[in-house]
Amino acid sequence: MKRIRLGDIIIFLLSLVIIVASLGSYGSLSGKPEVRVQAEGREWIYDLSVDTIASFQGPVGATSIEIQDGKVHVLDSDCRNKVCIAAGWISASGQWIICLPNNVFIRIEGTTQPKPGGVDDISF
Amino acid sequence: MTYPSKSRQVRIEFVALLAACALFLSTVEYLIPKPVPFMRIGLANLPLIIGLGLLKEKEYMLLALLKVLGQGLVTGTIFSYIVLFSIAGTIASTTLMYIVYRFFNRWVSLIGVSIAGAMASNIAQLLLSRYLLFGAAARLIAPPFLVVGLISSILLGIFAQQFVQKSQWYNSLQEGPL
Numbered sequence: 001m002k003r004i005r006l007g008d009i010i011i012f013l014l015s016l017v018i019i020v021a022s023l024g025s026y027g028s029l030s031g032k033p034e035v036r037v038q039a040e041g042r043e044w045i046y047d048l049s050v051d052t053i054a055s056f057q058g059p060v061g062a063t064s065i066e067i068q069d070g071k072v073h074v075l076d077s078d079c080r081n082k083v084c085i086a087a088g089w090i091s092a093s094g095q096w097i098i099c100l101p102n103n104v105f106i107r108i109e110g111t112t113q114p115k116p117g118g119v120d121d122i123s124f
Numbered sequence: 125m126t127y128p129s130k131s132r133q134v135r136i137e138f139v140a141l142l143a144a145c146a147l148f149l150s151t152v153e154y155l156i157p158k159p160v161p162f163m164r165i166g167l168a169n170l171p172l173i174i175g176l177g178l179l180k181e182k183e184y185m186l187l188a189l190l191k192v193l194g195q196g197l198v199t200g201t202i203f204s205y206i207v208l209f210s211i212a213g214t215i216a217s218t219t220l221m222y223i224v225y226r227f228f229n230r231w232v233s234l235i236g237v238s239i240a241g242a243m244a245s246n247i248a249q250l251l252l253s254r255y256l257l258f259g260a261a262a263r264l265i266a267p268p269f270l271v272v273g274l275i276s277s278i279l280l281g282i283f284a285q286q287f288v289q290k291s292q293w294y295n296s297l298q299e300g301p302l
Binding site for chain 2: 003006018022100
């Protein structure tokens with residue numbers, strides 16, 4: 001009985017293809033940094049470098065977000081737990097905030113400049 | 125099932141033995157600390173991979189059911205919605221592994237079977253979380269989830285393949301009482 005056979009390699013390569021395809025879900029992590037908000041069944045795109053306040057309607061009320069100095073956070077939300085507000089500011093590409101009760105999904109895409117000498121957020 | 129009663133008894137006992145192994149391995153897996161809850165090794169699937177060469181269809185389904193029950197019991201999730209993920213993953217992986225083993229046995233070793241099972245299980249669970257829990261955001265957890273599944277399934281597959289080739293117990297079972 002041979003150890004590794006042709007079928008194994010085919011299955012392995014298929015799995016790799018699936019994984020690479022799933023990486024596409026992170027969207028374009030290059031290009032101009034932008035804030036993408038999914039709410040009300042649509043998607044809004046905001047420039048991360050332009051300060052704005054925007055409000056979105058969801059099943060439990062309104063959720064408003066604020067973009068300031070290249071960062072974004074949830075300013076206020078009518079949801080019960082306020083987890084989205086507690087999530088605080090996000091500024092790096094790939095980061096996201098979700099308000100589950102109100103169905104609002106905020107994420108950053110594009111290339112964001114890491115702070116010089118900055119410490120990784122999850123280091124402790 | 126139409127076995128003589130003696131042989132049938134032996135086979136049922138063998139299913140029970142593999143199910144007991146799955147229960148034990150679930151406990152071991154539960155003890156291992158994980159950085160994120162969804163990162164799993166899938167140790168409890170080992171009896172399901174090894175059982176492929178020895179069990180008939182119905183016995184294999186019974187083993188899968190017992191594994192879900194045992195795992196739910198050990199992790200304490202048996203009466204919560206989390207058990208749905210376990211059921212979905214196990215049905216998807218056992219079905220695919222059984223098909224791959226039965227029809228492509230000539231070209232695929234247990235390593236390939238293991239990878240196919242892990243991918244099927246992970247994709248089923250991702251789809252479930254897509255529609256049940258997180259919505260579209262579920263795709264963000266997909267890549268790490270699938271990568272971990274791929275790596276751990278390769279290791280499990282190598283172990284299972286070695287075991288099936290080298291174990292005298294396994295080979296005596298294949299020729300003898302079963």
